[in-house]
Amino acid sequence: MPRLSYRRALTRALADELARDEAVFLLGEDIQVGASLVTTGLAKRFGTERIRDTPLSEQAFTSFATGAALAGLRPVIEFQIPSLLFLVFEQIVNHAHKFPLMTGGQCAVPVTYLVPGSGSRTGWAGQHSDHPYSLFAHAGVVTVVPATPADAYGLLVTAVRHDDPVVVFAPAGAMDVRDDVDELAPVPLGRGRIHRNGCDVTVVAIGHLVHDALAVAEELADQISVEVFDPRTLYPFDIGGLTESVARTGRLVVLDDANRSCGMAAEIIASVVERVRLLAPPRRVTRPDGAVLPFAPALDRAVQPGREQLVTAIHLTMKDTS
Amino acid sequence: MTDTDPVRLYRTVRLIRRFEERAVELVHGGQIVGGIHPYLGQEGIAAGVCAALGADDVLAGTHRGHGHVLARGADPARMLAELCGRVTGLNAGRGGSMHAADLSIGVLGANAIVGASGAIITGAVWAYRRRGRDTVGVSFFGDGAVNEGMLLEAFNLAALWRVPVLFVCENNGYATTMPVAGAVAGSIAGRAAAFDIPAVDVDGQDPEAVRVAASAAVDRMRAGGGPELIEARTHRFDAHHTFEHAVRLDYRPPDEVTRARARDPVRIQGERLTDTDRAAVDAEVEQTLDAAVRFALNSPEPDPADALRHLYASGLTARTGGG
Ligand SMILES: Cc1ncc(C[n+]2csc(CCOP(=O)(O)OP(=O)(O)O)c2C)c(N)n1
Numbered sequence: 259m260p261r262l263s264y265r266r267a268l269t270r271a272l273a274d275e276l277a278r279d280e281a282v283f284l285l286g287e288d289i290q291v292g293a294s295l296v297t298t299g300l301a302k303r304f305g306t307e308r309i310r311d312t313p314l315s316e317q318a319f320t321s322f323a324t325g326a327a328l329a330g331l332r333p334v335i336e337f338q339i340p341s342l343l344f345l346v347f348e349q350i351v352n353h354a355h356k357f358p359l360m361t362g363g364q365c366a367v368p369v370t371y372l373v374p375g376s377g378s379r380t381g382w383a384g385q386h387s388d389h390p391y392s393l394f395a396h397a398g399v400v401t402v403v404p405a406t407p408a409d410a411y412g413l414l415v416t417a418v419r420h421d422d423p424v425v426v427f428a429p430a431g432a433m434d435v436r437d438d439v440d441e442l443a444p445v446p447l448g449r450g451r452i453h454r455n456g457c458d459v460t461v462v463a464i465g466h467l468v469h470d471a472l473a474v475a476e477e478l479a480d481q482i483s484v485e486v487f488d489p490r491t492l493y494p495f496d497i498g499g500l501t502e503s504v505a506r507t508g509r510l511v512v513l514d515d516a517n518r519s520c521g522m523a524a525e526i527i528a529s530v531v532e533r534v535r536l537l538a539p540p541r542r543v544t545r546p547d548g549a550v551l552p553f554a555p556a557l558d559r560a561v562q563p564g565r566e567q568l569v570t571a572i573h574l575t576m577k578d579t580s
Numbered sequence: 581m582t583d584t585d586p587v588r589l590y591r592t593v594r595l596i597r598r599f600e601e602r603a604v605e606l607v608h609g610g611q612i613v614g615g616i617h618p619y620l621g622q623e624g625i626a627a628g629v630c631a632a633l634g635a636d637d638v639l640a641g642t643h644r645g646h647g648h649v650l651a652r653g654a655d656p657a658r659m660l661a662e663l664c665g666r667v668t669g670l671n672a673g674r675g676g677s678m679h680a681a682d683l684s685i686g687v688l689g690a691n692a693i694v695g696a697s698g699a700i701i702t703g704a705v706w707a708y709r710r711r712g713r714d715t716v717g718v719s720f721f722g723d724g725a726v727n728e729g730m731l732l733e734a735f736n737l738a739a740l741w742r743v744p745v746l747f748v749c750e751n752n753g754y755a756t757t758m759p760v761a762g763a764v765a766g767s768i769a770g771r772a773a774a775f776d777i778p779a780v781d782v783d784g785q786d787p788e789a790v791r792v793a794a795s796a797a798v799d800r801m802r803a804g805g806g807p808e809l810i811e812a813r814t815h816r817f818d819a820h821h822t823f824e825h826a827v828r829l830d831y832r833p834p835d836e837v838t839r840a841r842a843r844d845p846v847r848i849q850g851e852r853l854t855d856t857d858r859a860a861v862d863a864e865v866e867q868t869l870d871a872a873v874r875f876a877l878n879s880p881e882p883d884p885a886d887a888l889r890h891l892y893a894s895g896l897t898a899r900t901g902g903g
Pocket of ligand 1: 640644722
């Protein structure tokens with residue numbers, strides 16, 4: 259079985275889509291040399307017309323991609339740092355996302371926005387460590403956060419083929435994950451994945467936190483049976499799959515590496531309690547409200563949701579059971 | 581490719597003029613809700629520029645966008661139906677005045693975000709050319725937009741990658757109530773010069789002059805040149821938006837519009853026609869618009885159950901908000 263890293267899985271997905279469809283092309287900063295190590299070798303293989311280095315003009319090249327999509331191409335943009343999405347939120351949400359409805363169905367805008375290294379890359383501090391996926395889910399833009407190499411491949415391929423804009427968040431904490439991968443295949447949007455079955459509590463973990471949740475589940479295995487649910491896409495969300503899981507376990511804890519207020523964790527809990535009667539109040543482990551990641555490594559870690567907090571939340575949920 | 585027929589050019593300015601006047605009436609009558617940004621006085625720019633375009637070319641406009649869409653040849657009846665929010669509208673009633681689009685004739689949409697069209701049109705033209713078409717594009721924007729960073733980023737991309745986009749700045753002297761002199765440091769042509777984009781200044785009140793300048797620019801672009809800029813000096817005869825009739829903003833000298841009206845693009849172009857030709861066009865435009873108003877007002881309203889139809893081109897459906 260070949261071992262594949264998450265980062266390499268993204269490269270494979272881009273290469274396969276570039277080879278499969280002439281309409282696909284890449285735009286981004288320093289992508290010809292592959293500064294992020296995701297686009298390594300692609301310019302050599304597909305040429306600099308299709309792997310286009312851009313000047314530092316995020317707002318213009320994001321809307322350039324919208325125009326190219328209106329003209330029938332399928333652009334993929336790589337963003338060097340996650341906070342650039344704040345800069346181009348307008349171009350994605352106010353233009354790319356709104357065009358099909360505003361034109362009364364006259365067009366499609368199939369652009370993929372790829373953010374390798376989202377969330378904290380230790381030591382990158384306040385302006386490079388955000389994980390702004392909730393904003394896009396809130397706006398209704400298809401939002402994907404793969405946790406494993408196979409899902410990174412499969413979801414990126416699906417994103418490129420999808421007829422609407424899709425933001426793909428590749429968490430920094432997952433980029434070096436390696437896995438035995440038998441078969442690479444597209445992964446459908448809106449379908450979650452149960453990584454581990456359990457019967458006492460469902461833990462929903464997003465992105466790289468899936469691996470922390472699995473480690474905690476293993477650690478608690480002799481006391482508590484933890485089911486680990488990975489939504490894989492945050493919008494559309496697999497509420498059906500999660501409801502089934504929570505209906506079996508009766509308890510819910512969400513682990514989400516983003517700020518607390520109006521975050522994905524809040525949305526997931528609300529959607530579940532609308533549908534399922536729980537045995538104990540649900541809990542969420544997130545970054546604090548309004549968090550800005552401090553620089554010093556110990557402070558950076560203190561702000562991110564961690565395994566101990568998850569263990570505590572699981573224990574509290576078990577204890578709260580009425 | 582340029583259409584040099586003065587009668588057709590007159591027809592376009594006259595059509596836009598009467599369309600706008602009828603639309604303002606419909607705003608006051610309550611049939612168009614939300615109001616419009618009238619293009620009255622600026623008709624010569626859209627008409628002159630679009631006369632220089634061919635069938636494969638594309639454009640994107642602004643919140644003051646009716647003229648661009650009509651000059652490109654959109655059906656006035658479906659356009660008016662769009663402003664009235666009817667299913668028969670160009671955008672099936674989902675876009676309204678500020679988003680009117682007709683992709684079948686290369687109108688990638690009016691855009692309500694100031695400065696937004698430049699980058700979109702640059703990407704579209706680049707893509708069409710990659711796909712083997714001989715497309716050139718036009719990005720219309722106002723004097724206010726030249727202070728938006730994204731538009732200047734688009735100038736850079738278009739110049740760097742030699743994408744044939746004609747940037748047309750409709751300098752009507754104001755961004756809402758802000759006069760150009762209070763907003764633009766340096767000059768508009770100077771912004772183009774910074775990117776080595778050739779720029780010309782043209783009298784936007786003269787439809788022929790605009791057509792001549794635009795067709796020269798389009799010819800150079802089609803021969804392999806990069807982007808160009810036209811600064812068309814113009815006046816808007818009416819309010820920034822029809823809401824001004826209710827709020828009475830005081831920002832321009834009372835005689836300014838009176839003086840500006842002395843250079844009316846419809847009259848200037850009309851004087852180039854024989855009286856018979858002009859009368860024939862006027863009558864034909866009137867009939868077209870009578871029919872357009874009837875069509876718009878008799879068209880069905882969209883079904884509220886379909887409010888989010890077309891949200892996703894992929895067919896994805898959104899969760900409902902209630903219950
Ligand atoms: C980015 C942005 N800022 C502000 C507005 C609000 N707004 C709408 S039209 C307008 C004035 C635009 O002036 P100009 O570009 O000169 O065009 P004109 O209205 O004169 O045609 C403003 C400020 C907007 N729509 N988009």
